[in-house]
Amino acid sequence: MNERQKIPAVDRVLLQLPDLIEAHGRQPVTACVRAELAAAREGARHGLPLPEEAALLAAIRRRAEASARPHLRPVFNLTGTVLHTNLGRALLADEAVALMTEAARSPCALEYDLASGGRGDRDDLVCELLVELAAASLPADAYAATVVNNNAAAVLLTLNALAQGKEAVVSRGELVEIGGAFRIPDVMRRARVKLVEVGATNCTHERDYAEAIGPRTALLLKVHASNYAVVGFTKSVDEKAIAGIAHAAGVPFVVDLGSGALTDFTAFGLPAEPMPQQALAAGADIVTFSGDKLLGGPQAGLIVGRKELIARIKKNPLKRALRVGKTTLAALEATLRLYRDPQRLAARLPTLRLLTRPVAGIEALGQRLLPAVQAALGERAAVTLQPCASQIGSGALPVERLPSAALALRPPGHRTGKALAALEAAFRALPIPVIGSVQGDALRFDLRCLEDKDEARFTAQLAQLKF
Numbered sequence: 473m474n475e476r477q478k479i480p481a482v483d484r485v486l487l488q489l490p491d492l493i494e495a496h497g498r499q500p501v502t503a504c505v506r507a508e509l510a511a512a513r514e515g516a517r518h519g520l521p522l523p524e525e526a527a528l529l530a531a532i533r534r535r536a537e538a539s540a541r542p543h544l545r546p547v548f549n550l551t552g553t554v555l556h557t558n559l560g561r562a563l564l565a566d567e568a569v570a571l572m573t574e575a576a577r578s579p580c581a582l583e584y585d586l587a588s589g590g591r592g593d594r595d596d597l598v599c600e601l602l603v604e605l606a607a608a609s610l611p612a613d614a615y616a617a618t619v620v621n622n623n624a625a626a627v628l629l630t631l632n633a634l635a636q637g638k639e640a641v642v643s644r645g646e647l648v649e650i651g652g653a654f655r656i657p658d659v660m661r662r663a664r665v666k667l668v669e670v671g672a673t674n675c676t677h678e679r680d681y682a683e684a685i686g687p688r689t690a691l692l693l694k695v696h697a698s699n700y701a702v703v704g705f706t707k708s709v710d711e712k713a714i715a716g717i718a719h720a721a722g723v724p725f726v727v728d729l730g731s732g733a734l735t736d737f738t739a740f741g742l743p744a745e746p747m748p749q750q751a752l753a754a755g756a757d758i759v760t761f762s763g764d765k766l767l768g769g770p771q772a773g774l775i776v777g778r779k780e781l782i783a784r785i786k787k788n789p790l791k792r793a794l795r796v797g798k799t800t801l802a803a804l805e806a807t808l809r810l811y812r813d814p815q816r817l818a819a820r821l822p823t824l825r826l827l828t829r830p831v832a833g834i835e836a837l838g839q840r841l842l843p844a845v846q847a848a849l850g851e852r853a854a855v856t857l858q859p860c861a862s863q864i865g866s867g868a869l870p871v872e873r874l875p876s877a878a879l880a881l882r883p884p885g886h887r888t889g890k891a892l893a894a895l896e897a898a899f900r901a902l903p904i905p906v907i908g909s910v911q912g913d914a915l916r917f918d919l920r921c922l923e924d925k926d927e928a929r930f931t932a933q934l935a936q937l938k939f
């Protein structure tokens with residue numbers, strides 16, 4: 473009898489896996505059984521012995537569990553970048569998660585006016601809050617807001633609605649690229665707006681703006697150069713002056729703030745970040761900013777500005793294509809409400825809590841973790857606790873660093889590239905993958921974003937490290 477004939481029948485194998493079928497369903501488990509049997513058959517064809525029954529069943533279990541695991545998995549972000557775009561940016565406050573969950577579960581008054589019983593507007597859920605917070609010092613009845621999928625969408629929509637077929641004037645120093653696919657000149661083209669560049673890379677003067685204005689000018693745009701800094705001999709024109717030039721020419725002034733902090737970061741000991749309040753008070757007619765950067769909310773693009781301009785933006789057909797859903801609006805509303813109470817903001821808003829975390833607390837956590845991590849690694853790496861500098865991320869405050877502490881894992885020897893890659897891979901393979909960063913000869917885990925409440929979950933899984 474040859475090996476192939478000894479391959480068990482699918483049904484016979486299934487009989488031994490009632491609990492797995494109960495957990496995952498008959499069809500997915502059957503698919504796993506077939507896949508493992510096919511692998512065994514293939515192995516046998518190449519002269520390999522058939523797996524023992526126990527090994528076969530274990531492989532089927534592993535396959536079923538792996539395929540049932542969600543692709544979007546939580547990780548420990550120990551990269552040192554707090555708002556990490558690839559790791560999902562801002563963590564939502566409990567209040568936001570609660571309202572979002574409720575909106576997801578039950579019918580909600582998304583576009584329904586409960587007072588009149590008539591049709592409502594989804595932007596109304598957050599419009600008042602946004603105007604109250606972002607246009608704080610201005611007459612509330614002259615301002616309005618609308619929400620789209622992200623800030624890239626906000627810029628695209630604003631430009632298309634206010635300047636399609638016409639010109640927008642931008643400083644050369646602000647023609648930025650933000651993370652690969654978002655370049656201001658490309659967005660302008662897609663919005664069907666002609667870009668008129670003014671000034672030089674490092675210097676733009678008031679007269680540059682004034683001279684660029686002509687009969688086809690539809691707006692003046694300022695873009696916050698979020699992810700880089702121009703240093704040395706530089707000159708840019710402040711918002712008040714650009715607003716003056718725009719208004720003298722009878723065109724609106726639009727500011728893409730990028731991150732946009734809704735509260736004064738210096739009050740929390742953090743570096744200053746441009747605020748929508750300041751831009752609007754300086755005369756900007758429209759500001760756009762992200763929901764999931766420093767604001768600490770869900771992915772969204774917020775557009776706040778003069779009522780008549782917001783009305784034009786909302787009438788544009790692109791708005792419908794770029795609008796957000798109920799769960800986003802729920803998370804955004806709850807997040808914005810937290811800003812009404814600045815005293816408790818740093819405790820309730822995870823982004824701000826992480827950014828303001830005292831370094832002494834981070835170091836204390838490091839001291840507690842060090843023995844456990846060292847024990848889990850044995851000879852594979854020497855673990856030390858060392859000072860490091862976190863960055864805010866997502867283009868916010870690109871040159872500023874926050875003092876922090878990191879576990880540094882150093883494999884022995886000199887040429888440690890492979891050993892480092894193996895260490896990284898082992899931590900990524902944990903049930904909650906741990907993502908660090910390789911710096912020189914060490915794998916570094918910046919502990920800023922490992923909150924004390926997550927300590928037990930972090931250490932519990934160290935025993936499962938496999939090399």
Ligand SMILES: *Cc1c(COP(=O)(O)O)cnc(C)c1O
Nearest residue numbers: 622623624696698730731762867
């Ligand atoms: C981040 C950023 C954007 C894009 O925002 P998303 O919300 O990621 O789409 C646009 N402009 C500036 C200046 C930014 O910093």
